[in-house]
Amino acid sequence: xxxxxxxESIRRSLRPHLLGHAPLRADLFRRDILLGPDSPLDLLAxxxxxxxxxxxxxxxxxxxxxRRALLVHLGMTGRLTWTPTALDVTSDPPPPHLHARxxxxxxxxxxxxxxxxxxxxxxxxxxxxQRWAALGPDALTITGDHLRQCAGHSRRAVKACLLDQRxxxxxxxxxxxxxxxxxxxxxxxxxxxxxxxxxxxxxxxxRSVLAVAVAEGGSTLRDYADADGRPGAFTRxxxxxxxxxxxxxxxxxxxxxxxxxxxxxxxxxxxxxx
DNA sequence: AGGATAGCCTGCGGGC
DNA sequence: TGCCCGCAGGCTATCC
Numbered sequence: 001x002x003x004x005x006x007x008e009s010i011r012r013s014l015r016p017h018l019l020g021h022a023p024l025r026a027d028l029f030r031r032d033i034l035l036g037p038d039s040p041l042d043l044l045a046x047x048x049x050x051x052x053x054x055x056x057x058x059x060x061x062x063x064x065x066x067r068r069a070l071l072v073h074l075g076m077t078g079r080l081t082w083t084p085t086a087l088d089v090t091s092d093p094p095p096p097h098l099h100a101r102x103x104x105x106x107x108x109x110x111x112x113x114x115x116x117x118x119x120x121x122x123x124x125x126x127x128x129x130q131r132w133a134a135l136g137p138d139a140l141t142i143t144g145d146h147l148r149q150c151a152g153h154s155r156r157a158v159k160a161c162l163l164d165q166r167x168x169x170x171x172x173x174x175x176x177x178x179x180x181x182x183x184x185x186x187x188x189x190x191x192x193x194x195x196x197x198x199x200x201x202x203x204x205x206x207r208s209v210l211a212v213a214v215a216e217g218g219s220t221l222r223d224y225a226d227a228d229g230r231p232g233a234f235t236r237x238x239x240x241x242x243x244x245x246x247x248x249x250x251x252x253x254x255x256x257x258x259x260x261x262x263x264x265x266x267x268x269x270x271x272x273x274x
Numbered sequence: 275a276g277g278a279t280a281g282c283c284t285g286c287g288g289g290c
Numbered sequence: 291t292g293c294c295c296g297c298a299g300g301c302t303a304t305c306c
Contacts, residue, residue, distance in 0.1 A: 001299065057300080076299055077284075097284085115283045117300055156277065165301085173299065222286085222298090262279070263299065279305075286297090 002074040003057055004139050004170030005213035006224050006232060010080050011054045013226035017082045018061065018109065022048045023102040030099045033111070035073070035119040042122045043100065044070050055132040056139065056169025067125035075117025081110045082227040109227075132169075139170035140210055144200035151191045158194060159187035160261040162206070171206060173263045174219055174241045179205040181240045186272045187265050188258070212237065240266045 002010070026043035028034070047063035054060070059080070061070040072080060084107045100111040100120060111120065123131060137146060147168065151161040161167050162176040171179070180187045182205035185198060194202070218224060218232030221242075225231050239249045244257035248268040257266050 003300095073300080075283095075301075113283095114285070115299090117283070154276085160277085163300090264297085275306105277306090279303100281303085282301090284298100288294105288296090290292100290294090 001076055001172055001174065001221065002078065002218070002224060003172035003175055004054075004210055005175070005216075005234065006218035006226075007054055007057050007059055007074065007170075008214050009218045009226045009232060010074075011052050011059050013228050013230070014080060014082065014109070015052050017104075017107060017227065018049045018052060020048060020050075021104050021106070022046055022063075023104055023109070025103050027101045027103070028099070029101070030116075033099045033113070033116065033119045035121045042068060043102065043120070044068060044122075045102075053128075054138075056135055056165055057172070058132070058135075058169075060128060062125060062128075064125075069123050069125045069128045071121040071123065071128075071131070072111065073118045073121070075113060075115065075119070077115040077223065078111065078113035078118030079223070079225065080227055081112060081225075081229070083108045083110060135165050135169040136167045137169065139168045139175075139206055140214075142168045142203050142206050144196070144203040147203055148194070148196065148199040152194065152199065154191040156191050157187060157260055158185060158189045158191050158202070159263075159265060161191050162202075163261060163263070168206070170210070173265075174221075174238070175206070175209055175213065177241045177266050178239060179209045181268065181272060182209055184271050186274055187260055187267055189274065240268065242266065 023045050026045045044063050049061050050064040051062040059072045095112055097112050097114040098110055102109040150167050159176050162171050183202045213234040216234035219234045220231035240255055243255050244266045246255055248255055251270050253268055253270040255266050256269050
């Protein structure tokens with residue numbers, strides 16, 4: 001479940017391996033992980049990677065010449081893993097669910113995704129801003145004013161708005177629950193019943209929860225790791241996510257789970273009454 | 275037309 | 291011990 005902090009950790013860990021280097025070749029083992037209509041089979045082979053950018057949960061490998069971008073969505077279980085060539089030579093069988101591989105002189109970049117909710121999109125670099133403009137602002141920079149203007153007239157539950165990547169990009173189920181708890185807001189509250197200060201407090205909580213999670217390298221529940229295989233340390237700081245039935249870390253009441261927008265949701269009935 | 279819902283897909287853990 | 295079933299959820303398509 002890579003959300004913004006996990007994708008940012010992957011971006012940072014990939015940077016020293018990829019920047020300034022060109023893949024000698026790219027191997028695609030499953031055609032159907034290429035997303036989008038008529039995606040050209042152009043996986044940056046031979047092009048020097050000049051930038052790694054992230055918007056929300058998406059990461060882009062960027063080449064300046066030719067001006068191309070390779071967009072990676074990790075979905076639920078996708079991983080980008082760096083393997084030094086020397087190690088890869090000694091490992092006989094390829095990892096299961098390996099769908100794409102970029103061969104560099106000094107190592108391999110692997111795209112692995114058991115559940116295949118993730119995928120790759122190739123596009124002209126000049127089309128990347130427009131592609132990302134379809135998403136809301138990156139959640140690390142979200143403001144209360146934007147949330148209110150974008151979602152404040154909706155009758156949807158406020159948590160459903162947080163999960164909507166067109167409203168803001170990067171929040172998934174873990175950080176939605178954590179931010180709502182931090183802001184003391186009931187995830188079921190109708191967005192149109194949020195006050196100006198509620199939106200401010202929620203935006204502040206989204207930014208602060210994500211910033212701490214980035215600093216901790218993200219959350220590892222089962223199999224998330226950055227490109228070098230390091231797990232995230234934010235899991236131990238989860239205050240409500242997956243803690244239903246346990247005492248609330250703020251008031252000691254029992255945390256309750258419910259289903260909201262098809263997602264398991266945990267909240268404190270006392271701290272997040274309204 | 276906005277909002278709720280089904281479906282995709284595999285690994286794991288609980289229960290029998 | 292081993293099998294089966296339910297659950298995990300990011301995103302798109304479809305329905306109401």
